[in-house]
Amino acid sequence: MDYSVRFSTRSHGLTPSPIRKLVPIMRLPGMISLGGGYPNADTFAFERLDVRFRSGKTFAIEGPRVDLACQYGPTDAQPDLKPLIQAWHQSKDHVRLESDQVQVLNGAQEGLHIMAYLFLDETDCVVVSEPAYPGALGAFNAFCRNFIAVPLDKNGMVTMELESILDQRSAAGLPMPKFIYDVPNGHNPGGVALSFERRKHLLAIASRFDLLILEDDPYQLLLIEDQPPLPTLQSMDTEHRVVRLDSFSKIFAPGLRIGYASGPSEIIQKFNLYKQGSNLHTSSMVQSILAGYMEQHPPEVFRELIRTNCRLYRQNRDAMVDSAREYLPGEVRFNIPREGMFLWFELPGGCDAERMMETDGRDIGVLLVPGSAFSTTGGLRNCMRASYSMMTCEQIREGMRRFGVMIERELARH
Numbered sequence: 001m002d003y004s005v006r007f008s009t010r011s012h013g014l015t016p017s018p019i020r021k022l023v024p025i026m027r028l029p030g031m032i033s034l035g036g037g038y039p040n041a042d043t044f045a046f047e048r049l050d051v052r053f054r055s056g057k058t059f060a061i062e063g064p065r066v067d068l069a070c071q072y073g074p075t076d077a078q079p080d081l082k083p084l085i086q087a088w089h090q091s092k093d094h095v096r097l098e099s100d101q102v103q104v105l106n107g108a109q110e111g112l113h114i115m116a117y118l119f120l121d122e123t124d125c126v127v128v129s130e131p132a133y134p135g136a137l138g139a140f141n142a143f144c145r146n147f148i149a150v151p152l153d154k155n156g157m158v159t160m161e162l163e164s165i166l167d168q169r170s171a172a173g174l175p176m177p178k179f180i181y182d183v184p185n186g187h188n189p190g191g192v193a194l195s196f197e198r199r200k201h202l203l204a205i206a207s208r209f210d211l212l213i214l215e216d217d218p219y220q221l222l223l224i225e226d227q228p229p230l231p232t233l234q235s236m237d238t239e240h241r242v243v244r245l246d247s248f249s250k251i252f253a254p255g256l257r258i259g260y261a262s263g264p265s266e267i268i269q270k271f272n273l274y275k276q277g278s279n280l281h282t283s284s285m286v287q288s289i290l291a292g293y294m295e296q297h298p299p300e301v302f303r304e305l306i307r308t309n310c311r312l313y314r315q316n317r318d319a320m321v322d323s324a325r326e327y328l329p330g331e332v333r334f335n336i337p338r339e340g341m342f343l344w345f346e347l348p349g350g351c352d353a354e355r356m357m358e359t360d361g362r363d364i365g366v367l368l369v370p371g372s373a374f375s376t377t378g379g380l381r382n383c384m385r386a387s388y389s390m391m392t393c394e395q396i397r398e399g400m401r402r403f404g405v406m407i408e409r410e411l412a413r414h
Contacts, residue, residue, distance in 0.1 A: 014273040041067040059292035069288035077104040078287040084294040091299035103271040108247035108259035112139035127180040131374030147376040156194030159201040179212040186219025186340020189385035218247035219340040319393035327404035341389040351382040366402035
């Protein structure tokens with residue numbers, strides 16, 4: 001594919017930093033570097049960091065490793081972390097990434113912003129689901145305001161509807177979107193997964209209309225049921241159309257802000273150039289901590305720890321589903337998620353979720369997110385998103401009881 005014609009006008013101005021280009025040379029054995037304006041390691045505040053993981057394993061960052069963790073590093077990834085990420089990706093997705101196909105990020109959210117910067121001019125448009133992840137809408141809105149919203153159902157984005165929309169745009173001579181954005185697993189906020197058949201169809205649509213796909217997959221391994229994960233869009237892609245965002249926030253620690261982008265090397269190189277001019281690189285210290293964890297916990301061990309954690313999410317999910325059935329009016333509709341952290345509630349027509357939260361949320365003592373936060377048009381006003389990830393089962397049950405009271409008050413206003 002010719003990616004150059006797809007990049008935004010602003011991205012054409014991205015050029016390599018002349019100093020960043022020297023970093024690999026500076027690290028060659030025996031090299032005497034008089035080039036980089038790097039602080040002397042003898043001035044660093046840290047001498048040694050000892051990390052104890054919940055698995056019981058420990059890890060020390062000391063000696064030359066602590067100097068590297070405290071110092072400026074390469075833009076793409078720390079040398080000790082990149083091969084671990086490549087091995088992790090191949091283990092979980094069966095996709096072999098070359099070195100130039102990986103860019104470590106300050107969380108996957110940074111990847112959303114970079115993708116928008118690289119591809120979206122003001123008059124461009126992008127395909128999203130409706131409802132959509134508001135973090136993506138915020139990132140895309142910074143560069144364009146044109147969305148093609150495609151509805152969700154229990155099997156994810158309704159790809160037949162997407163194909164129909166694109167057919168109509170093509171017939172009318174309207175421009176095609178720059179890319180299709182989707183959260184294929186544990187959709188935030190929809191709590192659904194894109195079915196295998198729709199994954200195939202989405203890739204076929206991208207091929208037919210010559211589009212890129214941005215696969216944002218932070219909930220891939222948060223499997224609540226005992227089922228194998230569906231193949232990723234990237235693993236099914238034979239035409240190099242998929243840029244993928246992976247995150248360690250939901251499976252390691254969100255406060256560390258670390259994830260990575262992978263995909264066609266020409267696009268990942270642009271990610272790299274963007275970071276050179278914005279934040280140089282993701283924290284060397286954070287990368288060292290993650291590398292230490294992945295060294296101590298190889299992919300299958302890491303995966304087993306995630307599966308253990310998912311048992312907590314299953315208990316919480318079950319508590320929310322059971323109490324929703326008990327306390328909410330029968331007209332309230334919701335799907336039962338098999339992965340992720342969210343339930344999406346569709347309330348009876350006429351209910352106004354924003355009004356409910358403003359009028360009754362503080363009084364009753366329960367917080368949900370109104371559906372309009374996830375809409376490209378301010379719609380979905382009779383919908384609410386609830387997360388079962390943080391609270392105890394008892395708190396979830398009480399929260400659903402209070403939510404039921406909130407709905408009863410709203411229905412009484414009609």
